[in-house]
Amino acid sequence: MLNGIPLEHFVIVSAVLFSAGLFSVLSRKNAIMILIGIELMINAGILNLVVFGAFDKQKNEGQVFALFAIVLAAAGVAVALAIILNVYRQFKTVEPNQVEEMKY
Amino acid sequence: MQVESIKLIETQHITTVIGAALGALLLPLLSFLIIGFIKPRKSDWLSIFFSFVSFLLSVYCFINTWNSEIHHFTWQWLNTGVIKLNAGIKIDNLSSLMLVLVTLITTLVLIYSTEYMKGEKYYNRYFAHLSLFMFSMLGVVLADSLLLIYIFWELVGFSSYLLIGFWFDRDSAAAANKKAFIVNRIGDIAFFVGIMILFTQFRTLDLSALFGTAGKAGLIQQSVVENGMWKFVDVFGQAKTLDSWMLTAAGLCIFAGAVAKSAQFPLHVWLPDAMEGPTSVSSLIHAATMVAAGVYLTARVYPLFNPDALTVIASIGAFTAFMAATIALTQNDLKKVLAYSTISQLGFMIAALGIGAWQAALFHLVTHAFFKCLLFLGAGSVIHQLHHVQHKHHLDFDPQDMRLMGGLRKQMPVTYLVLLVASLSLAGLPLFSGFLSKDLILIGAWSGEKPGSTIVAVLLSVTSALTAFYIFRMIFKVFWAENRLQKTVENIDVSVHESGKSMTIPMVVLAIFSLFAAFSINPLHGTHSWIYEGLIVPLNSFSPKIQYMEFAESWVPIITVVLAVAMILVARFAYYKQKMTFLSKQSFLYKFSYNAWYFDKLYNSVIVKSVVLLANSIRWFDTNIVDGFVNGTASVVQSLSAIVDWIDRNIVDGFVNGIAALAGRLGNLIRGFQTGRVQQYMALGVFGLILIIVLSYIF
Incomplete structure (x- = not known):
């Protein structure tokens, strides 16, 4: 049902995807890049949902959740971009390291 | 005078007589307060006026009460439920007599003082203090309860402290008034203990309730001593029993108060020192009034004394009389002679009370008050004039030293005459008041039936002879022979002159009262004098009334007078003619006497x-x-x-x-x-x- 491709491959792809996203989140200076990293991580999660949803034949819950997650990711991106926009207006930068107002 | 004829008036309202007595009591206090706070310019005449009004009120009281009525005004003073204390005024014969005596003598002394104290720095204060003293003394006389007597008793002590220390800038005067006060405190404490004994047992301190009045027996007179137990009923009607020594103790404690005030052995030491005060003060408080308070108190509480206590009283009195007379023999200070004479005469009175001659004691108190006051005033007159001489010529000598006097009789005739009258009265020669009262005491002493009463009688008779000697030693030394002061200063005229009228007139008045006529029609026997008859002996249920013996009544006066005259002649021989000397100044007896038996x-x-x-x-x-x-x-x-x-x-x-x-x-x-x-x-x-x-x- 996975067209002969074993489940492990999917999981590995997903893990690689997630790790790449995480790396991006932790290492990028630009807030946009961090946002892209977050998107990668969400999509890794959605991929897992779809893959594991294949074993749930009756109700297609995995795919439904995947759809939800996509919608939520889109909403998250919208909110995050709004935040980034506001941060830029406030601090004239989109680098999180430059925005240290909340430390201590 | 029959006891029954006296009417007893108990009252809660102020009657005219009570009002007069209150006025007589409070006017001197008012005078003290006015002088003290308002400080008027004429303080001397103000106090004289007030005390004269007080005297008139006293005379009014006296006329209305003597032998007719006893007024007793009480007013509840303190009520704590269990303890009720009354304060009030009681005027019987004794009180009204003392009232007149005190106010009269104080008025005379105040008049005398206007000249005697002239120019003193604290002239006004003197009159204020004397008024305060008069108030406290009248309080003692009028008080109707032992507590009230005690309060005024202390006031007398305090005001005498002020007066003795009047010249407080002299160290000796400051020491003397402290001594007088402290010695008096010793007696006062005993007096208070006595009051407390009576109060805890009888629950009242009212004189009438305790000691009876007008023939009515009081609680103490109703009590009996049986088998060594003292049985009595307290004021609430509760029967009680005590050891009989408590009765003796109560009597002796109260008597101890009198011992201190009346300067009896062993507490007599303050009186000679108290001569540091002005002589006019001495004449009032150390002769006529304050020291008489002790005798007055002893007479008031007379029913309390059982035979044991009376024996002690008689012994102390007789011993004091003898001792003081022997001391007076050798004193060179004019006032010291009179001081010891006073102690001696007070000893006579106390001894008379002890042997039961109650009337004679108080009679002697009255006559002695006049002639001893006069003696002091006369001495004051001499001292005053010598002081003037000393001041005028800037001489340095003691104006009280009799060794520097002599021959003053022509220069001060009035003073000499009044002093002679007073001395004859003190020596006890017929026609003078002292004879009447002193011989009654001696007769009483010789009539005593108790064992040992002969010793008292002998002591008193010897004292009587010594009295005549020492007082005429004074007269001859001061007024006769030649002026010894003149010998010490050759070039200066030290002659003195007579004192002014305000000093001589009081002395003459007192001299009149030192004659027999003021007291008795019969100059040779005192039992019919009005004072003797008017003073009714309070009933003493423990000791019988003294009966005068025929033998004593006829012989004692004769022997006494003969002895006195002989002594006067001896004194004249020794101190006027100067042909006789007795003891050398180095002999032990002379030193013993001169140093007042070394009591100090x-x-x-x-x-x-x-x-x-x-x-x-x-x-x-x-x-x-x-x-x-x-x-x-x-x-x-x-x-x-x-x-x-x-x-x-x-x-x-x-x-x-x-x-x-x-x-x-x-x-x-x-x-x-x-x-x-x-x-x-x-x-x-x-x-x-x-x-x-x-x-x-x-x-």
């Missing part, structure tokens, strides 16, 4: 020194033991608190500060994580998650 030295070495030693040891105890204990406690507490302080600073504060420091460091440590870098937070979160997962796999 004895008291100084035995009592004063031991008291000072005690005081010093107590001070040592106080500074070393008590203070040491207190200081020791303080230092222990100090070191304890130092420890607590250390604990507080280091342990408690350390703990608190330690926690604070820990929290601070922890906060500082954790603060470091709050970098504000979102990616760092994220990284930490991821690594933490990984760590948790790894750890959960391992364990």
